[in-house]
Amino acid sequence: MQDDLYFSMKLMELSRSFKDQMGKLDHDIPFALRQICLYVQQHPGCCQEDIASELMMDKSLLGRNVRKAQQMGLLERKVSPVDNRRVELYLCEKGITCNQHTVEAMVSWQQAIQKGMTVSEKRQLIYLLERLNVNPCRNSFSFHETAIKSH
Numbered sequence: 001m002q003d004d005l006y007f008s009m010k011l012m013e014l015s016r017s018f019k020d021q022m023g024k025l026d027h028d029i030p031f032a033l034r035q036i037c038l039y040v041q042q043h044p045g046c047c048q049e050d051i052a053s054e055l056m057m058d059k060s061l062l063g064r065n066v067r068k069a070q071q072m073g074l075l076e077r078k079v080s081p082v083d084n085r086r087v088e089l090y091l092c093e094k095g096i097t098c099n100q101h102t103v104e105a106m107v108s109w110q111q112a113i114q115k116g117m118t119v120s121e122k123r124q125l126i127y128l129l130e131r132l133n134v135n136p137c138r139n140s141f142s143f144h145e146t147a148i149k150s151h
Contacts, residue, residue, distance in 0.1 A: 014113070021109040025101055033069045034102045036062070037095045040075060045088040074098055 022031050039051050048066055052059045066089065069075040074095035080086035091099070114122055 017113065018109055021105050021112075022102075025105055026098075029072070029074070029098055032057075032065050033072070033074060034098060036065055036069055037074055037091060037099050038102060040089045040091050040095070041099050044090050045080075047086055047088060051089075069095070 019031075022034075025034075035055055036051060039055060040046060043050065048059065048062055051057065051066075052062045055062075057065075066075060066077075070077060072094070073092050076090050076092050077087050078090060080088050114125070117125070
């Protein structure tokens with residue numbers, strides 16, 4: 001039980017550290033919009049359903065965020081030339097600049113938390129983070145069930 005609490009506390013510290021680093025960026029662009037822009041840069045022409053699925057975001061919240069990103073000049077929507085029912089998302093120039101700043105901040109944070117680690121330790125960290133990400137509990141986490149099982 002103590003190890004579980006320690007693990008959670010360390011994750012919260014990392015999360016706080018990451019949020020602090022991201023907080024140094026332009027406050028007019030929330031991190032949720034930055035996540036969307038990063039995804040669209042990696043998947044130009046994607047649709048909102050793709051983003052909702054990959055980033056595990058509520059579709060209605062995502063829709064509002066995409067509209068906000070569009071109003072801010074970060075994204076543009078285009079009707080697919082292949083399927084008129086599909087609306088594709090693309091980055092605008094401001095979205096590209098936003099992503100550059102976001103990536104710089106993320107790289108800076110990554111370098112800070114990995115300072116003093118060997119290449120082997122960095123690889124192990126990535127492996128363990130990937131294991132956390134594919135854990136079956138990821139999509140069906142229940143604090144109550146987890147607490148009961150650990151006793």
